[in-house]
Amino acid sequence: MTLFVSFLLLILPIVSNGLPFSHEKSNSTFRSYENELTDQACGRDTTPGQVPFYASIEWTFQNWHYKLCRGVLISNRWVLTVALYAQEHALYGTLQVVLGDERNNKTIGVEKSYIHPDFNRRTQENNIALLLLKEPVQFSRNIQPICLPEPGQDETFYGRIGMVTGFKEPHSWGRKIEGSNMQVTTIIRSDDCGESYEKFGYNKPIITESFMCAGYTNDVEYVFIPDRGNPLMVNVEKHWVLAGISLHTVPCQNLVSPRLCLTGFLRVGFYLDWIKRTIH
Secondary structure, eight states, X not given: OHHHHHHHHHXXXXXXXXXXXXXXXXXXXXXXXXXTTOOOOOSOXXXXXXXXXXXXXXXXXXXXXXXXXXXXXXXXXXXXXXHHHHXXXXXXXXXXXEEEOSSSEEEEEEEEEEEOTTOOTTTOTTOOEEEEESSOOOOBTXXXXXXXXXXXXXXXXXXXXXXXXXXXXXXXXXXXXEEEEEEEEEEEOHHHHHHHHHHTTSOOOOOOTTEEEEEEEEOSSEEEEOOTTOEEEEEETXXXXXXXXXEEEEEEETTSSSEEEEEEEEXXXXXXHHHHHHHO
């Protein structure tokens, strides 16, 4: 209860007043991670309310077509996502990445999937993958790369306010409301998150340096559910920085109103060296 009350005191003023995220051009030195290939500035929220680095990972096999999970564009040829689906579906059929929004999007095939060598399917440790696209992305207002944490930066982001994308679903568990819905969230300490999992009757996740957790409140009408691979973003110097990618969500607990929801994320800063080695 102490964790929940502290969380409410922190987040409710932000939800009510709105986040002061600027859409103005910034003089920040942030550049896309693969800056040897492109000088494109990263993490710019070019269209208010949209997520231009959002990626949908899809799979086709014969006459079958599925949306597997989500990912995030980190350069003009690389998408970061979870390893769980990329590993098994890359063996059969074709992986594709859809970038952009519902009206203006582009589908690009995946040339090769790079699964983290220490990925453990049972425990979900190191559940991270890089997808190399068959062709470079032409950046536009609705297709942009996100920034990765810089070495030496506060890569845990504990206590920071972030945003996570996902879909909304009515409490009656009816049809999903698709689209890049965004939810304000607070990044909390992993140990506190693990205790909350147990309190709500779920198995405590394996807490490692690569794990992070975020909590948020929901309204009474909808449950907000991030898909696996959805980005957890923090605004730094007017640029969006990728803090984590979603792994699993604890269903919202209607113990008090508003309800508290928890999502486990893979901490991207922990994998910067692996990402750099793979890309280069």
